[in-house]
Amino acid sequence: MSNKDKQSWFQRLRNKKQEDAAVTEAESTQPHESEGMPPASQESEEEPGAQQVQIAPVLETPAPEIPEQDPDSPATSGDTGDTVEDGEPEKAGSQEEGAQGWFKRLKKGLKKSTSAVSDGITGIFTKRKLDDETLEELEDLLITADLGVNVAAKVASALSRDRFNKEISDEEVKNILSSEIEAILAPVAQPLMLNSANKPHVILMAGVNGAGKTTTIGKLGKKFKDDGKRVMLAAGDTFRAAAVEQLQVWGDRVGVPVITKEIGSDAAALAYEAMERAIAENVDVLLIDTAGRLQNRDELMAELAKVVRVIGNKLDGAPHDTVIVLDATTGQNAVHQVEVFQKLANISGIVMTKLDGSARGGVLVACADKFGLPVHAIGVGEAIEDLQPFDARDFARALVGLEE
Ligand SMILES: Nc1nc2c(ncn2[C@@H]2O[C@H](COP(=O)(O)OP(=O)(O)O)[C@@H](O)[C@H]2O)c(=O)[nH]1
Numbered sequence: 449m450s451n452k453d454k455q456s457w458f459q460r461l462r463n464k465k466q467e468d469a470a471v472t473e474a475e476s477t478q479p480h481e482s483e484g485m486p487p488a489s490q491e492s493e494e495e496p497g498a499q500q501v502q503i504a505p506v507l508e509t510p511a512p513e514i515p516e517q518d519p520d521s522p523a524t525s526g527d528t529g530d531t532v533e534d535g536e537p538e539k540a541g542s543q544e545e546g547a548q549g550w551f552k553r554l555k556k557g558l559k560k561s562t563s564a565v566s567d568g569i570t571g572i573f574t575k576r577k578l579d580d581e582t583l584e585e586l587e588d589l590l591i592t593a594d595l596g597v598n599v600a601a602k603v604a605s606a607l608s609r610d611r612f613n614k615e616i617s618d619e620e621v622k623n624i625l626s627s628e629i630e631a632i633l634a635p636v637a638q639p640l641m642l643n644s645a646n647k648p649h650v651i652l653m654a655g656v657n658g659a660g661k662t663t664t665i666g667k668l669g670k671k672f673k674d675d676g677k678r679v680m681l682a683a684g685d686t687f688r689a690a691a692v693e694q695l696q697v698w699g700d701r702v703g704v705p706v707i708t709k710e711i712g713s714d715a716a717a718l719a720y721e722a723m724e725r726a727i728a729e730n731v732d733v734l735l736i737d738t739a740g741r742l743q744n745r746d747e748l749m750a751e752l753a754k755v756v757r758v759i760g761n762k763l764d765g766a767p768h769d770t771v772i773v774l775d776a777t778t779g780q781n782a783v784h785q786v787e788v789f790q791k792l793a794n795i796s797g798i799v800m801t802k803l804d805g806s807a808r809g810g811v812l813v814a815c816a817d818k819f820g821l822p823v824h825a826i827g828v829g830e831a832i833e834d835l836q837p838f839d840a841r842d843f844a845r846a847l848v849g850l851e852e
């Protein structure tokens with residue numbers, strides 16, 4: 449495998465990070481259109497694949513509020529998908545800030561989660577000692593911010609190790625907290641790597657309806673295409689007409705083929721057809737969408753198992769990645785979703801979306817701590833550039849409100 453093959457778009461984006469500072473004023477003020485769910489009217493005018501991936505622009509307009517799902521009932525609350533397609537994509541064209549690095553973009557996206565953590569710490573540690581009382585308050589704060597009981601305890605013990613009964617500033621607490629979070633996140637920050645020996649490299653996207661599967665497939669498809677890969681998408685959520693259409697729109701937009709079947713047809717049959725075509729057409733990467741309805745778990749489990757079996761029969765070792773897409777606004781429910789889907793399929797990694805609309809971004813730390821699964825990417829908005837490679841240090845520092 450050549451180095452170029454090994455280099456994922458994530459790594460390239462990472463390299464681009466350094467270049468962000470150099471983005472010119474002219475570039476940064478140039479409007480760019482919304483990528484969330486492109487209106488059909490734009491499709492005809494747009495040359496597929498012609499659009500450049502923009503790295504730096506940051507949206508001035510606030511991210512749309514994502515309604516919170518009921519944390520106690522993942523089965524029904526996650527199923528927001530059918531209405532999702534009607535949602536207005538984020539208006540990205542009007543105003544953009546000047547040259548901004550990834551960090552600022554991430555920080556902006558995480559704003560709500562950050563203020564939950566950062567303001568709380570300042571509140572607790574202003575002119576106070578690190579004692580049992582403040583430690584308990586800190587633990588409560590971290591649990592409330594969705595980092596999980598285990599992470600909260602770890603942080604508290606790290607803090608008390610050498611600072612107990614001493615005065616400590618909020619800034620010091622934030623630094624220690626961010627180091628602890630970074631240590632938890634570093635081992636899981638692993639980009640989605642395509643292996644060019646896999647023809648095609650098959651990625652199965654799982655997760656509850658509304659989590660961001662289809663959108664993430666569209667964004668990844670665009671990035672891979674821009675990386676010079678032959679990309680194919682498969683509309684494996686055969687249950688919902690809107691879901692198939694939504695993927696088709698992304699395919700047209702990105703300029704890559706989308707394999708579809710009639711609504712209600714067997715997802716495994718669709719997967720089989722997609723595999724055949726992908727192999728015949730020498731595709732590099734096949735991204736397969738799946739249904740996310742959990743109302744009937746047995747049915748979904750059987751369907752997913754069959755899809756996986758069919759894919760594996762067509763190509764040894766496939767699917768090469770089975771990625772669960774999680775919606776950060778669901779807080780602790782995201783942890784529960786991983787548990788559920790691990791029983792349904794052999795989950796190999798995580799993408800977490802909607803960190804922008806959420807005050808519960810800390811759940812990513814809880815997931816990392818609990819499952820140790822690779823976190824491939826995070827979504828901090830609806831634009832293509834808002835799907836970012838996951839960087840442990842950046843995330844940890846942004847979350848607790850520190851500078852880069
Ligand atoms: N604000 C925000 N919205 C997102 C993000 N990722 C996805 N979405 C939106 O979430 C909604 C549901 O996404 P979709 O891909 O249809 O979910 P699916 O049912 O899992 O396929 C869509 O309106 C997306 O545009 C993100 O990172 N930030």
Ligand SMILES: [Mg+2]
Binds near residue numbers: 737
């Ligand atoms: Mg979908």
